[in-house]
Each structure stands twice: as structure tokens, then as C-alpha cells.
Amino acid sequence: MEAKRIAAEKAAAYVQDNMVVGLGTGSTAYWAIEYLGKRVSEGLNIRAIATSFQSEEQARKLGIPIVQFADIEQIDITIDGADEVDEQFNLIKGGGGALLREKIVAAASKQMIVIVDESKLVGTLGKFPLPVEIVKFGFEMTMKKLGKLGCELRLRMKDNEVYLTDNGNYIVDCHFGSITEPERLHQLINLIPGVVDNGLFINMTRHVIAGYRSGNIEELVKKDT
Numbered sequence: 001m002e003a004k005r006i007a008a009e010k011a012a013a014y015v016q017d018n019m020v021v022g023l024g025t026g027s028t029a030y031w032a033i034e035y036l037g038k039r040v041s042e043g044l045n046i047r048a049i050a051t052s053f054q055s056e057e058q059a060r061k062l063g064i065p066i067v068q069f070a071d072i073e074q075i076d077i078t079i080d081g082a083d084e085v086d087e088q089f090n091l092i093k094g095g096g097g098a099l100l101r102e103k104i105v106a107a108a109s110k111q112m113i114v115i116v117d118e119s120k121l122v123g124t125l126g127k128f129p130l131p132v133e134i135v136k137f138g139f140e141m142t143m144k145k146l147g148k149l150g151c152e153l154r155l156r157m158k159d160n161e162v163y164l165t166d167n168g169n170y171i172v173d174c175h176f177g178s179i180t181e182p183e184r185l186h187q188l189i190n191l192i193p194g195v196v197d198n199g200l201f202i203n204m205t206r207h208v209i210a211g212y213r214s215g216n217i218e219e220l221v222k223k224d225t
């Protein structure tokens with residue numbers, strides 16, 4: 001928890017007056033929202049877009065003004081967690097079920113800061129099951145097609161019911177073991193009818209802040225190629 005908290009605090013310090021801020025989802029993003037709430041209570045002037053009902057509710061309680069896409073042209077900075085980050089800064093996201101909104105918000109952002117604890121930094125993606133958001137209609141067939149891509153898969157459940165995203169869809173957690181070509185897999189998955197999107201975030205961030213149990217913080221910034 002401490003490692004996540006220190007990464008979040010560091011990221012929240014990048015937010016400046018008058019910015020539109022994308023608020024991530026999950027236990028690391030939670031801390032970023034808390035720190036932003038504190039800064040707002042001290043006079044920081046921002047507007048925010050949330051990636052989940054949960055984050056929106058947290059932000060509102062803290063007095064962070066929430067806006068919708070109709071109110072803005074773009075997002076200045078988004079701070080969000082991740083389930084895995086590889087050496088090329090590709091991500092697996094969606095462990096918390098918010099991958100679709102998170103990707104829409106990240107894609108609308110000038111910059112995305114990813115905040116993680118050290119356990120999320122990996123050489124190759126895929127140990128964490130890749131979340132794929134699918135529509136309910138025909139979900140059994142969509143799952144069969146996903147399975148043919150070479151993964152073990154499971155329909156996400158919560159409290160003995162099928163888990164529903166904020167968008168009213170299902171999530172299938174696809175265990176690939178090792179994802180050697182994330183960009184290609186991203187495309188293959190999203191070509192399957194019934195798939196809304198998947199949790200691979202390719203080339204969406206250049207800035208990762210990792211907190212360590214030791215209390216150290218590592219800031220990784222992707223160089224121009």
C-alpha cells in the first residue's frame with residue numbers, strides 16, 4: 001500500500017492549476033485522487049473526468065469538480081494504475097474492470113502518468129490475465145473465439161454473479177502466459193465481433209512512476225525514438 005501511495009503522491013504533484021485531469025481507477029489511482037482532493041482543498045483549480053463510477057464518487061466527495069467529455073476539448077494529464085508494465089511501457093490494465101473508460105480517457109489525454117508498485121514492472125506482459133470487455137449478446141461464441149487465440153479464459157464473476165462493467169458489459173480474463181507481440185494481439189482480439197476492447201495499452205504512456213517497498217520512487221520516462 002505504501003509503495004502505491006508514494007507513487008501516487010509523486011504523480012499528483014505534476015498536476016497544475018487549470019488542468020483537466022483524467023482520474024484512473026483502482027487502489028493506486030485511489031491515492032492519486034486523495035492527493036488531488038487535498039490539493040483542491042488547498043486552492044488548486046482543476047476539472048476532472050473519471051474512469052469509473054467509483055472514482056467519480058470519490059472525487060466528488062473530496063470536492064474535485066467533475067466534468068464530462070462534452071465540456072472539454074482534451075485532457076491535460078491522466079493518472080492511472082496498471083496491472084503490468086513492460087520495458088516498452090506497454091500495459092495490461094483492467095484488473096479493476098474499468099479498462100474501456102480508462103482507454104478512452106487515456107486516448108484523449110496529452111499525457112498519461114502510470115503509477116504502480118514495483119511488483120507491476122515486468123519484462124514481458126501476460127502473467128496477469130488480460131481483461132477483455134465483451135458485450136453480453138453471444139458472449140459464449142465470443143469466448144470460444146478468444147480461446148482460439150491460445151489463452152485459458154474465465155468469465156469474470158463477482159458475488160456469484162457475472163461481473164458487469166460500468167458500461168453494462170462482461171469481462172473475460174484471458175491468461176496468455178507470455179505476450180510476445182502485444183500490438184498484434186491487441187489487434188487480433190479487437191477484430192473478434194462482440195469484443196468491445198481489451199486491456200492492452202500500447203504506446204499510450206511515456207511516463208511511469210514506480211513505488212518501492214523500501215520507500216524509493218523510480219521515475220521512468222520513455223526516450224524519443
Ligand SMILES: O=C(CO)[C@H](O)[C@H](O)COP(=O)(O)O
Binds near residue numbers: 024026081093095097
Ligand atoms: O486497470 C485498472 C482498473 O481497471 C487498474 O489500474 C489496475 O487494475 C491496477 O489496480 P491497482 O492499482 O488496484 O493495483
